[in-house]
Amino acid sequence: MFSKSRINEPGPAKAGDSDKSKAAEAPVSKPTMDFTPSAPKGKVAASVLSADLTVVGNLRTTGDIQVEGTVEGDIRAHLLTVGETATIRGEIVADDIVVNGRVIGRVRGLKVRLTSTARVEGDIIHKTIAIESGAHFEGSVQRQDDPLSTTGGIKKMPASGADKA
Secondary structure (H helix, E strand, C coil), X not given: CCCHHHHCCCCCCCCCXXXXXXXXXXXXXXXXXXXCCCCCCCCCCCEEECCCCXXXXXXXXXXXXXXXXXEECCEEEEEEEECCCCEEECCEEEEEEEECCEEECCEEEEEEEECCXXXXXXXXXXXXXXXXXXXXXXXXXXXXXXXXXXXXXXXXXXXXXXXXX
C-alpha cells in the first residue's frame, strides 16, 4: 500500500503553499548541550544529603559532603559538614569537620569544630579543635600531628621476608 520512500517525501505542492514549503525546507539547527559546571574548574560543589534521606553504608569522596539526614556508616571526605538535623552513627574522617548536629562514633580530622548545637558521643582525634560554648561532648580528645592516618599515628613497617614463618 505505502512504500517507505513515499512516507517521508513531501506531498504535491498546492497553490499558495510555496511559502510554507520553503519554511519547512529551512535547515534546522540542533540545540547544543552545555555541560559546563557552574563552579570553576577544580572546585566542585558539595554533595548534600537532605534531611529526609537515610543512608545505610559507608560514604567516601575526595570532595565535600554536607549531611542533613541520617547516615549509618563511616564517612570519609575532604570537608564534612554535619547539619543541625543530621545524625551520623559511625566514624567520620575528613581534613575539615564542622559538627552542627549529632555524631555517635569517632571523629578524626585535621581541623575539627563543634558548634553550639553539636552533640558528639565518641572520641575526637584532631590536629586543631574548636568547641563552642553549648556544644555537648562525651568522649576523649586526643591531639595528633596526623589524625587521618589509619594506624592512629603509629607508622607500621612492612614485614620483611625474614619475619615470615
